[in-house]
Amino acid sequence: MDKPLPQISRLFTWLFSAMLVLGGAALLVFGDKPKAYELPNGQPIGQRTVISFWENWTGVEGQAMRDVVDKFNMSQNRIYVNTVEVSTIDIKTLIAVAGGDPPDIVTLWSGDMGQFIAYNALTPLDSLEDHGIVTSHTYVPYIWRLCAPYGRLYAVAATPEINMLYWNKLLFAAAGLDPDKPPRTFDELNEMSHRLTLYDSSGHLKQIGFLPIVPGWWNSMWGVYFGNHLYNYQTGYFNVDTPEQIAAYSWFASFSKQLGFTAVDSFLSGSEQQFDSPLNPFMSGKVAMELIGPYFSNFIKRNNPGLAGHYGIAPFPTSFGKPGDVYHGDCDLWGIPRGAKHVPEAMEALQFFSEQDNIEYLCDKHCKPSPLMVVSRSFIANNPNPYIEEFEQAMHSQNVEVLPPSPIWARVNDELANAAQRIWYGAPVEETLQQEQVLINQWTSDALRLQKLRARQGTNE
Amino acid sequence: MSKAVNIADGQGRLYISWKDQLTGMAFAAPYLVGICIFLLFPLAMSLYYSFCDYSMLQPPLWIGLDNYRHLLTDDTFHIALINTLIYAAISVPCTLAWSIFLAILLNRQIRSQGIYRTIIFLPTLVPLVATGIIWNWLFNSDSGLINYFLRPVLGLVGGIAAHVAAWLGAGPATLQALHDISPPAWLGDPNWAMTAIIFVSFWGVGQTVVIFLAGLQDIPAELYEAAQIDGAGSWGRLRHVTLPMLSPVIFFNLIMGIIGSWQFFDIPYVMTAGGPGRATLVYSLYLFNAAFNELRMGAASAMAWILFLIILALTALAFWSAKKWVHYS
Numbered sequence: 001m002d003k004p005l006p007q008i009s010r011l012f013t014w015l016f017s018a019m020l021v022l023g024g025a026a027l028l029v030f031g032d033k034p035k036a037y038e039l040p041n042g043q044p045i046g047q048r049t050v051i052s053f054w055e056n057w058t059g060v061e062g063q064a065m066r067d068v069v070d071k072f073n074m075s076q077n078r079i080y081v082n083t084v085e086v087s088t089i090d091i092k093t094l095i096a097v098a099g100g101d102p103p104d105i106v107t108l109w110s111g112d113m114g115q116f117i118a119y120n121a122l123t124p125l126d127s128l129e130d131h132g133i134v135t136s137h138t139y140v141p142y143i144w145r146l147c148a149p150y151g152r153l154y155a156v157a158a159t160p161e162i163n164m165l166y167w168n169k170l171l172f173a174a175a176g177l178d179p180d181k182p183p184r185t186f187d188e189l190n191e192m193s194h195r196l197t198l199y200d201s202s203g204h205l206k207q208i209g210f211l212p213i214v215p216g217w218w219n220s221m222w223g224v225y226f227g228n229h230l231y232n233y234q235t236g237y238f239n240v241d242t243p244e245q246i247a248a249y250s251w252f253a254s255f256s257k258q259l260g261f262t263a264v265d266s267f268l269s270g271s272e273q274q275f276d277s278p279l280n281p282f283m284s285g286k287v288a289m290e291l292i293g294p295y296f297s298n299f300i301k302r303n304n305p306g307l308a309g310h311y312g313i314a315p316f317p318t319s320f321g322k323p324g325d326v327y328h329g330d331c332d333l334w335g336i337p338r339g340a341k342h343v344p345e346a347m348e349a350l351q352f353f354s355e356q357d358n359i360e361y362l363c364d365k366h367c368k369p370s371p372l373m374v375v376s377r378s379f380i381a382n383n384p385n386p387y388i389e390e391f392e393q394a395m396h397s398q399n400v401e402v403l404p405p406s407p408i409w410a411r412v413n414d415e416l417a418n419a420a421q422r423i424w425y426g427a428p429v430e431e432t433l434q435q436e437q438v439l440i441n442q443w444t445s446d447a448l449r450l451q452k453l454r455a456r457q458g459t460n461e
Numbered sequence: 462m463s464k465a466v467n468i469a470d471g472q473g474r475l476y477i478s479w480k481d482q483l484t485g486m487a488f489a490a491p492y493l494v495g496i497c498i499f500l501l502f503p504l505a506m507s508l509y510y511s512f513c514d515y516s517m518l519q520p521p522l523w524i525g526l527d528n529y530r531h532l533l534t535d536d537t538f539h540i541a542l543i544n545t546l547i548y549a550a551i552s553v554p555c556t557l558a559w560s561i562f563l564a565i566l567l568n569r570q571i572r573s574q575g576i577y578r579t580i581i582f583l584p585t586l587v588p589l590v591a592t593g594i595i596w597n598w599l600f601n602s603d604s605g606l607i608n609y610f611l612r613p614v615l616g617l618v619g620g621i622a623a624h625v626a627a628w629l630g631a632g633p634a635t636l637q638a639l640h641d642i643s644p645p646a647w648l649g650d651p652n653w654a655m656t657a658i659i660f661v662s663f664w665g666v667g668q669t670v671v672i673f674l675a676g677l678q679d680i681p682a683e684l685y686e687a688a689q690i691d692g693a694g695s696w697g698r699l700r701h702v703t704l705p706m707l708s709p710v711i712f713f714n715l716i717m718g719i720i721g722s723w724q725f726f727d728i729p730y731v732m733t734a735g736g737p738g739r740a741t742l743v744y745s746l747y748l749f750n751a752a753f754n755e756l757r758m759g760a761a762s763a764m765a766w767i768l769f770l771i772i773l774a775l776t777a778l779a780f781w782s783a784k785k786w787v788h789y790s
Contacts, residue, residue, distance in 0.1 A: 091753060091754065095517065119516055119518035120518065203641075261646075261650070262650055265650065266603045269601045269603035269605075270601075270603050410754060410755055411755045414754070414755075415537075418736075421736060424738075425737060435536075446531075454519065
């Protein structure tokens, strides 16, 4: 005989209902409430217009930005900037623009500019330029190229970076090298790297002089130091398989061939590629030279104070001239996304952020040079970066290569970084770059064709 | 008191009053509206976008079959396709076999049976991102636990092999190579990365094992008794009773495995991001990158429809083959 189904007791039903009601009441009483904005001094913001600002920095850098925003919020009584820290900010901003609810101000990476401009995702900052607040004379030449890649101003500069070769003087001295003489040519770099590379008794790598995959962020840009101009601004096409580029990646691959990629992987497996970690190979003394930006000084001080007085910086060698004949530079930028609801207020905030004292405050906290053409004496005198003058000098160079403002740069960068990875793992250099050239040419011509088609059909927006 | 509204006409047909029909449809409406808005409409739109250049920021631009044509010549797409095929071809049968093996073990009447079942099921409760990060550390070539145990084992095996090779008269280079044999840089070596990823898929077999376990418990004990009387040993009972009786469950898990393997995403996304050198770039990861990193929604939609067709074809193949090997009692 079938057993009768169990019955839910009346007491249980009542208890369960009471729990639901009590839980709901507790949520109402103690749950999260809509945020009431406050000024830094604790005063309510009153009738101010609230504008949203998506910022990609956190930590020390994020705090510096919040300080500037606080200063702006206290400087007037009409606008309140609400800062939100956002990861993968580029994609999230594009999706927000597509959804019709973007922030009023966004911090962008310079490599995003081409895609954002092509998708009409940024509001041109004509009024800032027309009123002479930000012009081509405001910034050093390469920063202006980033802000106005096609002549029209789409963004203003936040904090810049320009890469230099850091070298560990202690490791140089231990290897019998002059600790005050960095490599000036690729031959010297290779020779010094060889002397600085050490093995333990069981034949495992213990220390490496130079590794082009540390930190590995610019594997698509090595050609710069061999005289390659990756992007043709006139045609919109990329130069991927030029002799300069082939020379660059042959040099890149030579490290993998000499050391063995498995041995290098094993060597790096206990390290962190992050610059803000004591396990960074340069900071932990495992790699003697690294090409990286000015902010690195901040993190050396924090993660390995013992190294602070014992490293130097120098322009990276070039194959065609002397070190410093070309640099690779970058910059964080502020823009106003298309569809932002408070454009005049956002412009006013950008104008404030771009004032010299605010930019210098931010750059000081980031340990970076200034993007501005003119800097104050106090900025140089008080900057925590011991090599600020060298960085400032590099900033003013006429030969700074930047990330291409191509609409398809995200895709091309990923492809080139991947090609570099394959070359590192043994793929033939020339053949790989030739294949990449064909592929990227195809993508470029497709993108240009579609751009023209859209222009003809009037579907660009 | 409600009136009777459903009248059978004596020939097996059932008439339902319009009022009952409306009531039924009203109850089903939330689900039907949900299906239309959140499934059918996006499906139709993605099919349309697959014939367009579409980035979400500009109106879709009709380009006909271009997205599909480009995929035919896209080497990266081919790599993703082949990687997924390799993953599916190895992981699906291996995880099925491993799950059956575990289920048979867990089906035995032994002490602490419940504890063993819980242990096998536990990993499926760990979020896949956490699983990926843990396995990243386990596979760390220098300090990972796997190589920590492999190193002495390979050292011993290499030493023995070197002695044997020396006895056979091998050259010094071979002997040195045998002495130097060391564990692979799992996730840092394009030749080993996919193996590592496949290995991780064995970790999450708990749910499949539970389904097999239920299937095993449904097999009547009389069949085993009859087979034993007929002289069948353990292997014979497994081959002639367990596997045929379990075949509908195997078939179900095979279908789910095929679908899951072609949609495989989380573990390579967390562990390798498709690297090194695209060695672990699987189909869904490439699709995700096209859609959300490059905003090529049209191309991504085309990839999604091709993926649908691949899964449909493989499922149809499995159903066709099922006639030959699936036995319903």
